[in-house]
Amino acid sequence: MELSPLFLSAKLALISTVILLTVAAPLTYWLVYYPVRGKFMIESLISLPMVLPPTVLGFFLLVAMGPQGVIGRFWENLTGSGLVFTFTGIVIAAMAHSLPYAFQPLKTAFERVDKRLLEAAYVLGCSRRAAFFRVVLPNTVSGLAAAAILAFAHTMGEFGVILMVGGSIPGKTKVASIAIYEYVEALRYKEAWLLSLALVSISYLILLAVNFLNRSKAHEA
Amino acid sequence: MKLEVEIVKQLPRFAVNISLACRSGELLALVGPSGSGKTTLMRIIAGLDRPDIGRIRFNGETWLDTRDKIDLPPQDRNLGYVFQEYTLFPHLTVFNNVAFAGRDKKKVTDLLKLLDVWQLKDRKPGRLSGGERQRVALAQALARDPKILLLDEPFSALDIVTRRNLRKELCKLKKEFNLPVVHITHDLEEAECMADTILPMVNGRIEKGWLANRSEQDHPESGASWAKGEIVNLCSHENFRSAAGK
Numbered sequence: 001m002e003l004s005p006l007f008l009s010a011k012l013a014l015i016s017t018v019i020l021l022t023v024a025a026p027l028t029y030w031l032v033y034y035p036v037r038g039k040f041m042i043e044s045l046i047s048l049p050m051v052l053p054p055t056v057l058g059f060f061l062l063v064a065m066g067p068q069g070v071i072g073r074f075w076e077n078l079t080g081s082g083l084v085f086t087f088t089g090i091v092i093a094a095m096a097h098s099l100p101y102a103f104q105p106l107k108t109a110f111e112r113v114d115k116r117l118l119e120a121a122y123v124l125g126c127s128r129r130a131a132f133f134r135v136v137l138p139n140t141v142s143g144l145a146a147a148a149i150l151a152f153a154h155t156m157g158e159f160g161v162i163l164m165v166g167g168s169i170p171g172k173t174k175v176a177s178i179a180i181y182e183y184v185e186a187l188r189y190k191e192a193w194l195l196s197l198a199l200v201s202i203s204y205l206i207l208l209a210v211n212f213l214n215r216s217k218a219h220e221a
Numbered sequence: 222m223k224l225e226v227e228i229v230k231q232l233p234r235f236a237v238n239i240s241l242a243c244r245s246g247e248l249l250a251l252v253g254p255s256g257s258g259k260t261t262l263m264r265i266i267a268g269l270d271r272p273d274i275g276r277i278r279f280n281g282e283t284w285l286d287t288r289d290k291i292d293l294p295p296q297d298r299n300l301g302y303v304f305q306e307y308t309l310f311p312h313l314t315v316f317n318n319v320a321f322a323g324r325d326k327k328k329v330t331d332l333l334k335l336l337d338v339w340q341l342k343d344r345k346p347g348r349l350s351g352g353e354r355q356r357v358a359l360a361q362a363l364a365r366d367p368k369i370l371l372l373d374e375p376f377s378a379l380d381i382v383t384r385r386n387l388r389k390e391l392c393k394l395k396k397e398f399n400l401p402v403v404h405i406t407h408d409l410e411e412a413e414c415m416a417d418t419i420l421p422m423v424n425g426r427i428e429k430g431w432l433a434n435r436s437e438q439d440h441p442e443s444g445a446s447w448a449k450g451e452i453v454n455l456c457s458h459e460n461f462r463s464a465a466g467k
Contacts, residue, residue, distance in 0.1 A: 116306065119295070119304075121321070123267055123300065134321075
C-alpha cells in the first residue's frame with residue numbers, strides 16, 4: 001500500500017487547520033465583539049459550505065482559482081504560478097470548506113467569555129487587540145481545541161472539493177480519501193481497507209489526545 | 222485634582238441626570254436603592270457607556286464632551302475600577318492579575334503586601350474567598366497608578382465581618398493614595414462609615430428626600446436635620462455623625 005496519500009492528507013489537514021485558525025479566530029472575534037453591519041449575512045455566508053454539495057463549492061473554487069478567476073489571477077501576479085491542481089490550491093479549498101466547522105465552536109466559545117472581563121481589561125489600559133490575545137484566547141482554549149479538531153478531522157476526510165480543485169496528482173494533490181476512492185474503483189479492496197483503517201485510527205488518536213488534554217485542563221482549573 | 226461629571230442618559234424607566242464633583246482624597250458615596258442608575262453613572266465615568274449628553278473633566282482634562290464629540294476610550298482615562306462582581310482574570314494567578322496593567326514587579330509585590338494577599342500570589346482567582354478576591358481586585362485597580370478610583374458596590378457580596386475589615390482598609394488606602402474615590406452602595410451604613418460626601422441617588426437623580434426618609438427610619442431622632450434636605454459634604458466620619466444628630 002502506498003502511504004504518501006495518507007501523509008499528504010495529514011500535511012494538508014495540519015497546514016490548513018493552522019492557517020484556518022489564524023484567520024478564523026480574529027474573524028470570529030470581530031463578528032462577536034464588534035458592532036458589525038449585516039452580521040447575520042456574513043455568518044450565513046461563512047456557514048454556506050456546510051450545506052452546499054462539495055462539488056458545487058469545488059466548482060466555484062475551481063472557477064475562482066483558475067487562470068481567469070479573481071483568486072487565481074491575484075495569486076499568479078503575486079507568485080508567478082497558478083493555484084489549480086497544486087497543493088497550495090487544495091490548502092485554500094480545504095480552508096474554505098472547513099471554515100464553518102471552525103467558526104461555530106469558536107463563536108460559541110467567544111460568546112461564553114464574560115464580557116465584563118473584557119471591560120475590566122479595557123479599564124486596565126488593555127487595547128481591544130491586546131484583550132483578544134490576553135483575555136479572550138486564554139479563556140477559550142477548549143473552543144480553540146474543538147475548532148482545530150473539527151477542522152482537522154474534516155480536512156482529513158475531505159474528498160469532493162479537493163478532487164474538483166486539485167484533481168488526483170500523486171504526491172501533490174492525491175490525498176487519502178481520493179486514493180481510497182481510486183482503490184475501490186480499481187477493485188483493490190485490501191488497500192482501500194488498510195488506508196481506511198489508518199484514517200480511522202489517526203482520527204481516533206487525535207480525538208483521544210484532545211479529550212485527554214481537555215480533562216487535564218479541567219482538573220487544573 | 223478634581224473630577225467633574227455632568228451627564229444625562231435616558232434609560233428605559235427614567236433618565237440618569239447627575240452632576241457631581243469629587244476632589245483628591247475625598248470619598249464620595251452615591252447611595253441609593255438598586256436600579257437607580259448608579260452603575261450606569263460609574264460605567265459612563267469609566268468610558269464603558271456613553272451618555273446622551275454630558276461632560277466629564279478630570280483636573281482640567283476633558284474625558285468626555287458630547288458637544289465637542291470628545292470621548293476618550295476607557296484605556297486612556299487611567300482610572301481604577303473595582304466592579305460589583307468579581308472580574309479577576311480566571312486564567313491568571315493573583316500576582317499576574319495585579320500585574321495585568323504592566324506595572325513593575327516591585328510595585329505589584331508592594332500592593333499585594335499592603336492588601337495582605339501576598340501569600341496568595343500563586344493562586345488562581347477560583348481558589349480565593351470573596352474577601353480575598355476583592356482585596357486582589359483593589360490591588361489590581363491600584364496597580365495602574367489610577368487618577369481616580371471607582372468602587373461599584375465592592376463589598377455587597379461579602380459577609381459582615383469581611384465587609385467591616387475591608388471598609389477600614391479602604392479608608393486607610395484612601396489616605397495613602399490621596400485619590401478622588403467615587404463609591405456606590407445601597408448600604409447607608411457603609412456610606413456613613415466611609416464617605417466624606419454622601420449623595421443619595423434615586424431613579425437617576427440626586428434625591429435629598431430619600432436620605433431624609435431613610436435616616437428617619439433608621440434613626441428617628443436625627444430625621445429633622447436630614448429633612449432640611451441638605452446634601453451632606455462633611456470632612457470626616459465624626460462630623461457626619463454629629464451632623465446626623467447622633
